[in-house]
Each structure stands twice: as C-alpha cells, then as structure tokens.
Amino acid sequence: MSVSVCTLAHGRADHLRNLVLGLAMSELPPSELVIGVMQQEPYALPDPGFPVRQIMLGNAGICLARARNAAAFAAQGTLLVFLDVDCIPAPGLIADYAAAHAICPGVLMGEVGYLPKGATDDGIDFAAFEQICVKHSERAGPPPGQTGLCRDYRCFWSLNFALTAEVFAAVGGFDERYIGYGGEDTDFGRMIAAHGIPLSWVRGAKAYHQYHKHHMPPVHHLDSVLANAAQFAAKWGEPTMQHWLRAFRLMGLIEPDGRGGWLKLREPGERELALTRQQEDQPFASSALVLAQLEGEAGMAPASPRAPAMTAA
The missing domain is CATH 3.90.550.10 (Spore Coat Polysaccharide Biosynthesis Protein SpsA; Chain A)
Incomplete structure (x- = not known):
C-alpha cells in the first residue's frame, strides 16, 4: 500500500x-x-x-x-x-x-x-x-x-x-x-x-x-467562528462549537440573535485575549479551563462535559 x-x-x-x-x-x-x-x-x-x-x-x-x-x-x-x-x-x-x-x-x-x-x-x-x-x-x-x-x-x-x-x-x-x-x-x-x-x-x-502560542477558546477568530457556526447549522440543522460560543457569550462578546444564531456585540479586548492566551509553561491551551473560570465568575453551574465515546475494536 x-x-x-x-x-x-x-x-x-x-x-x-x-x-x-x-x-x-x-x-x-x-x-x-x-x-x-x-x-x-x-x-x-x-x-x-x-x-x-x-x-x-x-x-x-x-x-x-x-x-x-x-x-x-x-x-x-x-x-x-x-x-x-x-x-x-x-x-x-x-x-x-x-x-x-x-x-x-x-x-x-x-x-x-x-x-x-x-x-x-x-x-x-x-x-x-x-x-x-x-x-x-x-x-x-x-x-x-x-x-x-x-x-x-x-x-x-x-x-x-x-x-x-x-x-x-x-x-x-x-x-x-x-x-x-x-x-x-x-x-x-x-x-x-x-x-x-x-x-x-x-x-x-x-x-x-510542537509548541506555539495560541488562544482557546479562539477569540482571535471570533468572526470566522460565528460565520462557520452559522454555516454548520444551516447545513445540518444542529449547532456546533457550543463550548466556544458559550464562552464568548460569558465574555460579553456575543448574544443570541433570536433566530437560532448569534449577534456579535464587540471585538475581544485585552482581558479576553489574556484570559484565553496560552502561557509559555503550558504545552497546550484549554477551552475547558477558561470556560470553567467564566462559569465560576458568573455563578453558573458548569456545562455538562462531553466525554468522547469509544469502544474497543
């Protein structure tokens, strides 16, 4: 082969x-x-x-x-x-x-x-x-x-x-x-x-x-994430990237548009960039940690984790 x-x-x-x-x-x-x-x-x-x-x-x-x-x-x-x-x-x-x-x-x-x-x-x-x-x-x-x-x-x-x-x-x-x-x-x-x-x-x-600096959730790609989330929903009739969108909403960057989509409120600022920026002592950036921090600050119960489904084969 x-x-x-x-x-x-x-x-x-x-x-x-x-x-x-x-x-x-x-x-x-x-x-x-x-x-x-x-x-x-x-x-x-x-x-x-x-x-x-x-x-x-x-x-x-x-x-x-x-x-x-x-x-x-x-x-x-x-x-x-x-x-x-x-x-x-x-x-x-x-x-x-x-x-x-x-x-x-x-x-x-x-x-x-x-x-x-x-x-x-x-x-x-x-x-x-x-x-x-x-x-x-x-x-x-x-x-x-x-x-x-x-x-x-x-x-x-x-x-x-x-x-x-x-x-x-x-x-x-x-x-x-x-x-x-x-x-x-x-x-x-x-x-x-x-x-x-x-x-x-x-x-x-x-x-x-290999290490490289990154943001998770990817606030530096806010516009494309919103556009691509809308594309996925239109194609498949179901949402995607919900953990990122939840974090963006808690940051005050977006809000629901009332039609199943999202409305951008503002550009991310230094607080959001600092919150999501991978630090040099971290081998990877974690959306889950950032989302947990945002939910804690908002006094919200954490979203249900999505465990990958796997069976032996």
Whole structure:
C-alpha cells in the first residue's frame, strides 16, 4: 500500500522542517509528502529521501478546507495520512496507520503528545519527546486495543488522521464553504457519520505537537467562528462549537440573535485575549479551563462535559 502524507502550511517554516525531518526517520517511509502552501513563496525544505510536492495556493484568505483538499486530491497514494504542520510524526506513525487500516477500514485518528516550549531547540529526539510530552486533557486516551471505535463524530480531529483516497473522495473532502478558523473539522466528522463510515482511535500512530502560542477558546477568530457556526447549522440543522460560543457569550462578546444564531456585540479586548492566551509553561491551551473560570465568575453551574465515546475494536 502506498502512503501519501498531506499537510497544509502558512508560515511556520521551522515547524514544517521538523515535520519533514520526522518523516525522514520513519520506520516505513511514505511514498510522498504533499503540502498545500497558503502563501506566495514555496518552502526551502531538506531532502527526506522521498518526493515532496508543494501545491501553491497563494495567500488570498485562509481556507483550511481548500488547502487540505488540494493536497489530498493531488496525492497519489492509496492511504492518505493528514498531519498538521506543527506535528512531528513518531517513527512508527505510518506503519501504525497501515497496520490499523488492515483491520479497521474507515477514518483513523492517532495519538498526539504535546511538547513544551523549547522541546525541539536541540533537534529531534523522540526518546526525549516521549518523556516530556503530555496528552491533551480534553481528548480521549489511546484505546485498550490496537483500535477503538469512536461513536461521536464531534471527536473527529484533523490534526493527525488517516483514511484511503477512495474514502476521502466518497465523502467529498472538506467543505470549502468554511472559511477561516472553526467548524470544518466537525463538518467533516458529520459527513463521515452521514456516509456510514466508521471513525476509530488508534493506539500509536503518534504525532508530537510542537509548541506555539495560541488562544482557546479562539477569540482571535471570533468572526470566522460565528460565520462557520452559522454555516454548520444551516447545513445540518444542529449547532456546533457550543463550548466556544458559550464562552464568548460569558465574555460579553456575543448574544443570541433570536433566530437560532448569534449577534456579535464587540471585538475581544485585552482581558479576553489574556484570559484565553496560552502561557509559555503550558504545552497546550484549554477551552475547558477558561470556560470553567467564566462559569465560576458568573455563578453558573458548569456545562455538562462531553466525554468522547469509544469502544474497543
């Protein structure tokens, strides 16, 4: 089985270089790496020993769905492995996905370990990464067996996943009506469910997430989150990103518009940016912690947590 790795990139040249170097250390190398490049200039990258193709998309707006689709539909492999640009694949990632696919066809999601700031300063050291990485507190752990069926499409996460090119084409790829940040992942998960395609966690297939500053909930993408939430509701007749929207409302940034949508009240200020900003001693930003703080300040009972549904397979 031929394997194409697909990613998308805008800036973050060091992150992409580390992704390429990680792939070069793979126990089972991919047939190729295909990059949806969301900027004017191509990247100068090391030679990993297999073809690297850059699909130039320019920088006219950020459409993550379009970039993923461009890479996927240009890929020549039968199995597509998607990694975000800030991921460094473990040496066994591709082999783990190939083995999991042999027993569990469908959409597969591997493990992710979050690295602290400075973890890659001395180069790629997988033994060190494994010692210092942490699992995201809001994601499911690895399944007890080689794979575990996920019964909640909302758990789909495009950071690190795999599926065949045939399945990707059958689903239709990512919906390019989602522009900017938010919603396109959950929409893809919803399409998987609508097509009756199984979604599974994989033990292994691990990627190490490189540190970068971020905001959660993503107040810096308030406009696109609101627009994409409306797009999802119009398409599927149900809401999405409700934990983010709940936090935005508690911050006083939005209010219900009376028609099932949301009305923006103001731009986020320094208080909201400071509240949601990932600190340098944190390997990841947490929406749940911010939402809990906001609910506590408002004297509200916390929203019911959504536990990822998983059964052994």
